[in-house]
Amino acid sequence: MPGYVLSCCSTADVTRDWLEARDIKYLFFNYYLDGKVCKDDFGATNPPAQLYAKMLAGADAKTSQISAGDYMAHFEPFLAAGQDVVHVTLSSGISGTYNSACAARDQLAEKYPGRRVYVVDSLAASSGYGLLMDKLAELRDGGMGAAELAAWAEEHKSEVQHWFFSSDLTFFIRGGRISKAAGLVGGMLKICPVMDVAPDGSLAVKEKIRTKAKAEKRVVEKMEELAEDGLGYSGKCYISQSECKADALEVAARVEERFPKLDGKVEIFPIGATIGVHTGPGTVALFFWGKKRV
Template sequence: MLTYALTCCSTADLTPSWLDGIGVRYVFFNYELDGIPCKDDFGKTHAPKELYARMLKGATVKTSQVSIGEYMEFWAPLLEAGQDVLHVTLSSGISGTYGSACAARDALRRVFPERRLIVIDSLCASSGYGLLVDRMAQLRSAGMGLDDLASWATIHRLEVQHWFFSSDLSFFVRGGRISKVAGVVGGMLKICPVMNVEADGTLAVKEKIRTKAKAERRVVALMHQLARDGDDYAGKVFICNADCLDDARAVSDMIEAQFPKLDGPVHHFDVGATIGCHTGPGTVALFFWGASRT
């Protein structure tokens, strides 16, 4: 019997069935589409294709983190039921949700002084965050206790490698991550920037690759270079995409052919609304266990 709850946010970009299957509870992030409040609920409110189509037609989008009150409402029933809680948040490098979670934790500790509530900053994003949570769920199921699992996550979170590229730079320009001039030139030259998540949890452009096919091959080459045990990598691989499944499958086909010891096939997920509102369509992200990002 599990003695504590493991929880995360919907920005882990897995699926409800996956999270339910590994016994992880989740709370929804928020976004607005043309001023209408929505929940980042794994595409239930707006399927990715619909969301990106509306963005391409000029719809305004705005994201917001889980509020202190939402965290408190989410955790209170678990604490009332006598469970301790270990929560993992989206990276503090791209969201303020870690701060909100900590404020909610402090408030609830005064209400439930006999319970434990620990908040961990994943320093991960999207399905890389999901890969960390998935491994934590496995360790909890194997009997790892609350404090040991919190310590494990803090030690190993930077070993989740995040490598992604985008064939559509327009929303990176809108969000200020790429300058307007660089976006125009990049589009003309078919530049696909290869990006990652840094040790501090922020996003960074690492390389500028000309043509999508070369970007696909480059992220696979980076996996050869950085994956735990190199070509003998035996862990899970997660890939998510923003309405470009064919591009994601091109990457996963190469990985499955070149890494014969994988723990099962590559698992595909959608980029959720929170991340997708900033990337727009055309982004493919690859996640695996490897060298620390420090």
Template sequence: MHDYVLSCCSTADVTEDFLHARDIECVYFNYQVDGVWCKDDFGRTHAPAELFERMLSGADVTTSQVSVGDYIEFWRPFLEAGRDVLHLTLSSGISGTYGSACAARDQLASEFPERRLVVVDSLAASAGYGLLMDRLAELREGGMGIEELAAWALEHRLEVQHWFFSSDLTFFIRGGRISKAAGLVGGLLKICPVMDVEADGSLAVVEKIRTKGRAQRRVVQLMHELAQGGDGYDKRVFISNSACLDDARTVSDRIEAEFPQMDGRVLHFDIGATISCHTGPGTVALFFWGKPRA
């Protein structure tokens, strides 16, 4: 057991086995399908294919952040056991859960004045958030204390590059991220918007590229331009996808061929239920360590 707890939200979009292997604790986000509330529990409640089938058939889906009460219930057993906690939340540019976490922290501070409960806004999402947690777990394993690790996260969190594209704009339109008119034109022209997570942690459409193949090549090109060490990049690469693993593998095959010094092979993950409720199927997201987002 480590000296302190390292925890995150299920929207880090890795797997439970991945988190357990690194001794990272996790609190679940929530989503609703046709009025029934579910936990974003790494696909146990709804496998990705089942969730997308229901979405495509017209199911009403919404999401809900981790609440103040959820955080208190999650953290209290660790504090009662005499352990300190460092928690990183999903980006505040995407969700209000960072505010909920801070409110829960403040409530628990009076109850456990001798304990340290540190909350950091990851400014990251999906497996980019997972990539950050992976590195923090390594640093903790190397002996870094809670305050030092929190400071490292704040200093380096913007170095996690997030680049993604979608070949199906249906749910971006439904969620209001792309207008109906733009979506209609995009569909007719086979446009795949290339998006990123900005320095404030929000999502942004950066380029509008015709055809999925060009979008796949573009995100790899962006990695050449932005990765730490350029073509000599020697760290890990994560990719997440929503029901389009073949598209994701096309990207990872190119990356493994063009970045021969990277640490191991590209790791693939499913985009979790919370984020999938907004993207729908057809999204591929690439994450690597790069120049700080500005």
């Protein structure tokens, strides 16, 4: 076994069982629902259907990044036990949690001078972040050391492609990511914006597609264009979705038909509360390994 711990946050939007099967340690983001602190704990506190129903009914939902103190409490037991830590954070283009993790690392360095915490900014989100963690766990299990693993993650993290669309613009408008005027017109015309995660880890609207069916087709076309080895892609593919499983299954079926060498079936996960508070229901996100985001 390696002498270090691989770690991430619950915003990797996989499942508790998925993380534990890969021996990836994790800590939870928090969010506020009508002023009450809740844990982004893979839907244990608020199952997605319940969360979105409350939001659609007018509940005030806000996200909260992990504090430096929380990171210290997470890292310290591993350091005290003589283990280094490779921790990968949610994209700095979406959250300030990377800075909190770095602050915790720096404070603990004085107390544990013989140990190292490597903090990697994933520049990824949701199950794209999870796809990166899957690869890192595989490399760790293959014998890669902590420093080498952190360096590999820095070199290759931008190869995780994120393409997603939403059929419900309510919370993109409420959060200011789409203007009210554009949202009104978009709703009338059945516009589904197709978005990706930019090289700096922020969200970017790339295209405005009329109808959900065309958006489903378009994200798969982007995979054909950008996946490593094109239609010969033999890596893994993840999808995350916010209470629109049928739409996610449709995209998965298209992917499995177009990419016969895929490594297993497309895995579909729920979008967690931290990301879901910003997207609301109706979002499908497709993740795969491909060309570097530039």
